[in-house]
Amino acid sequence: MLRLFNTLGRRLEEFVPYYEDTVRMYVCGPTVYDEVHIGHGRTFVAFDAMTRYLRRKGYNVIRIQNITDIDDKIINKAKETGVTWEEVSELYSKSYLEMMTDLKVRIDLHPKVSTHIKEIIEFIEKLIEKGHAYLSNGSVYFDVNSYPKYGELSNTRMEAWGQEEEAVKEKRNPYDFALWKANKPGEPFWESPWGKGRPGWHIECSTMSTRYLGSKIDIHGGGMDLVFPHHENERAQTESLTGGTWVKYWLHVAFLTIRKEKMSKSKGNIVPLKEALGKYGPSVLRYWFLSSQYRTSVEYSEENLEQSSRALQRLKDSISILRKIIQEGPKYYAKDEDIRTQKQVVSLVSKFNESMDNDFDTANALSAIHELASVTFSKLQYSEDPLGALIALDGFRQFNEVFGVMDEEFSAETERIEKILDSVVEIRNILRKRQMYDLSDQIRDILLKNGVKLLDSKEGSTWRFQ
Numbered sequence: 115m116l117r118l119f120n121t122l123g124r125r126l127e128e129f130v131p132y133y134e135d136t137v138r139m140y141v142c143g144p145t146v147y148d149e150v151h152i153g154h155g156r157t158f159v160a161f162d163a164m165t166r167y168l169r170r171k172g173y174n175v176i177r178i179q180n181i182t183d184i185d186d187k188i189i190n191k192a193k194e195t196g197v198t199w200e201e202v203s204e205l206y207s208k209s210y211l212e213m214m215t216d217l218k219v220r221i222d223l224h225p226k227v228s229t230h231i232k233e234i235i236e237f238i239e240k241l242i243e244k245g246h247a248y249l250s251n252g253s254v255y256f257d258v259n260s261y262p263k264y265g266e267l268s269n270t271r272m273e274a275w276g277q278e279e280e281a282v283k284e285k286r287n288p289y290d291f292a293l294w295k296a297n298k299p300g301e302p303f304w305e306s307p308w309g310k311g312r313p314g315w316h317i318e319c320s321t322m323s324t325r326y327l328g329s330k331i332d333i334h335g336g337g338m339d340l341v342f343p344h345h346e347n348e349r350a351q352t353e354s355l356t357g358g359t360w361v362k363y364w365l366h367v368a369f370l371t372i373r374k375e376k377m378s379k380s381k382g383n384i385v386p387l388k389e390a391l392g393k394y395g396p397s398v399l400r401y402w403f404l405s406s407q408y409r410t411s412v413e414y415s416e417e418n419l420e421q422s423s424r425a426l427q428r429l430k431d432s433i434s435i436l437r438k439i440i441q442e443g444p445k446y447y448a449k450d451e452d453i454r455t456q457k458q459v460v461s462l463v464s465k466f467n468e469s470m471d472n473d474f475d476t477a478n479a480l481s482a483i484h485e486l487a488s489v490t491f492s493k494l495q496y497s498e499d500p501l502g503a504l505i506a507l508d509g510f511r512q513f514n515e516v517f518g519v520m521d522e523e524f525s526a527e528t529e530r531i532e533k534i535l536d537s538v539v540e541i542r543n544i545l546r547k548r549q550m551y552d553l554s555d556q557i558r559d560i561l562l563k564n565g566v567k568l569l570d571s572k573e574g575s576t577w578r579f580q
Contacts, residue, residue, distance in 0.1 A: 116171065116471045118333075119409060121341060121364040122267050126473060131332040132362060136174045139165065140323040142336035142344065143179040143224065146206035147187040151384040152399070152414065153370040153377040155217060157337045159400050160367045160408040160474075162219040164333075166516045167470050178326050179221045180319060181207055183228050184312060189301055199302055203228070213387050217396050218518045225322045227313060231304045234313045237321045237355065238293045246354040250284040252296030252309045258289050261350040267364060268342035291347050293317045316347035320355075329356040335365040339376075365408070372414045385414060397519040398423045404476040404517055425484070426519055432487040433510055433523045435495045439503035440534050452499040455489065456553075459502055462486045463509035470516065483513045500541050501553065508560050535566060535577050543574045 116129040131137050141161045144150050161177070168175045182188075183203035192199040207226075214221065227234075238254055241247040246260045258264050265271065292314035297303040303310040323331060329352075336345065345364065352360045369376040372383050390399055402422040406412045462482050469478035486509050494502050514520045538557060545554040558568045561577065569576050 117473055118363050118365065119473045121366050122361075124269075127363070129363065131173070132330045135172070136176065137168050137332045138327040138330070139175060139177045139333040139335070140319070140327060140331055141177065141179045141221075141334075142319055142340055143181050144206075144210055145182040145185050145187055146203045146210060147185065147191040148206060148379065149386045149388055150206075150210050150213065151377060151379070152387050152390050153337070153384070155213070155387045155390070155399065156370045156403045156412060157367040158214065158219050159217060159403040161335055161365075162217075162518070163404055163476060163516050164365075164408075164474050165220065166518065167474065170512070170515055176327065177221055178223050178225065178323065180322050181210070181224050181226045182315070182318060183207060183226045184302065185227075185315060193300075209388065213391060216391055217387075217400065218521070223326060225326065227318045227322075230318070230322055230325065231313065233325050234317055234321045235294075235304075235306050237317060237324075237351075239307065240355055241293065241351060244354065246351070247293055248286065249308050252311060253284060253292055254294035254308055255285050255290040256293055256347070256351050256354075258287060258291070258350065261354050263353070264346065264350050267349055268346045270342050270346065291316060291343065293351070316344055317351065319344075320348050320352040324352065324356070329358070329360065331361045333363050333365055334361040335367070338366045338368050341366055367408045368411045370412050370414060374413070377414065390419075394419050394423065397521075398426060400517060401426045401519045405480055407473070407475045407477045409473070410477070429483065429487055429510065429513075430520060430523055432490040433507065433520065435490055436503040436507045436510070437534070439494065439498050440500050440507065440537050442498070442500070442537075449497075452497050452502060455493045455497060455499065456502045456505055458489060459486065459494075459505045459509065462489065463505070463512065466509065466513060476517070479513070479516075483510070486510070500537060501545075501557070504538055504541070504557065505560070508563075535561075539568070539575050539577055542568070546570075546575075 117126045118129050119125070120127050139161070141158070144154055158179070161179075165175050165177050181203075184199065188199050188202050192202045195202070203226075211224065238247060241256065242249070242254065245257075247254050247256050294306060294308060294311050294317075295314055296308075297310035297312070301312070303312055323334070334345070334348075341364075349360060371377060372385070375381060375383060377384055394402075398419060402419055403412065405422060462485050465482040465485075466479045469475045469482060472478070486506055490503075490506055494506060510520070511524060514524055538561065542554045542557045545551075545557070561568060566577050
């Protein structure tokens with residue numbers, strides 16, 4: 115049973131999506147005014163691992179991650195560099211997308227704000243019609259007092275809500291926030307029923323998420339810094355429009371720190387993701403990002419990255435040992451000690467999945483995989499038990515399907531795969547002759563899960579890809 119820690123309510127809850135087999139996920143993407151840093155990378159990889167695990171459990175996951183390509187920061191960057199805002203957003207959007215590919219982060223759709231202005235205007239118009247928003251000096255503001263549940267998500271009291279940059283005199287309340295900003299000289303604008311202007315930050319995600327995922331989302335997430343005000347405001351305006359619960363599970367990734375401080379551009383202590391990718395490579399970065407559970411802060415240091423590199427290499431060495439055992443084939447009947455080791459291996463693979471079921475606890479899941487590596491080095495390589503090696507290798511494969519750090523080890527040539535499968539079938543034929551049907555059935559189930567179907571006959575078993 116998968117359980118998730120819901121920021122709304124701050125408790126672990128059983129995961130039951132709105133629709134039985136489909137998970138609708140929306141993750142807030144970057145504002146493309148500069149290069150993304152490794153703190154962003156940690157968040158995007160964390161949600162990628164969640165997506166991968168959900169798909170392993172049989173869910174059809176639809177993941178949307180937006181790109182904010184029009185914003186105050188982009189406008190300011192354009193003024194500083196003497197180029198257009200379109201050039202700024204295009205440059206950094208391209209860089210961001212390239213890094214997501216390098217990091218092996220899979221996202222189904224990257225909608226941009228600038229291509230959804232019509233939908234944003236329609237969303238705002240409906241909020242005005244329902245009495246949740248009002249026009250003031252060419253801008254449109256959301257009336258926070260019209261949404262009684264405001265503050266529940268972030269557990270924030272009214273006196274701490276703060277104020278936006280817009281002049282307070284334009285608002286009914288200091289804590290109301292802008293849905294549409296009236297045009298200022300020298301800034302980009304679009305025509306609207308309220309005059310020239312552009313969208314506020316919060317309205318974009320509400321509009322694009324409902325545009326592509328509907329009025330019910332299973333998972334909405336981002337970094338911890340987005341809980342307030344961004345996600346609080348998103349929830350208020352969206353539920354005011356739809357009239358019901360919008361997001362079922364709110365998930366937030368903890369900060370990445372450097373010298374115990376949150377990494378941020380305002381502090382000037384960032385490490386660009388592009389630089390880290392060039393130095394350490396995507397697999398080591400993914401391993402390090404996922405070595406801590408997503409709600410736990412991660413401290414950046416070169417020492418931690420080097421340690422991650424060594425730990426990952428140990429896992430790769432384990433796979434080499436297992437493959438050698440399997441390729442050499444069965445040499446003897448399994449001893450009692452081998453069967454005990456096999457049970458230990460099965461238990462560790464179960465521990466990996468149980469950890470992932472506990473709010474995507476990648477830290478404990480990784481611990482189980484390193485225990486599996488220890489068993490490989492201390493027991494399997496000396497017993498040369500091909501069945502134990504097969505079960506262990508499948509555990510590493512399950513691990514990699516989620517972590518995505520050893521793709522090269524699982525992309526062998528067809529000929530090599532066929533030799534391994536022939537050896538596995540030979541092992542299973544021996545087990546069936548000895549009437550060890552429980553173990554032979556386990557092999558059949560493992561292979562079937564990985565796309566290989568066994569065909570049994572009186573003469574023995576053969577295999578084929580599904």
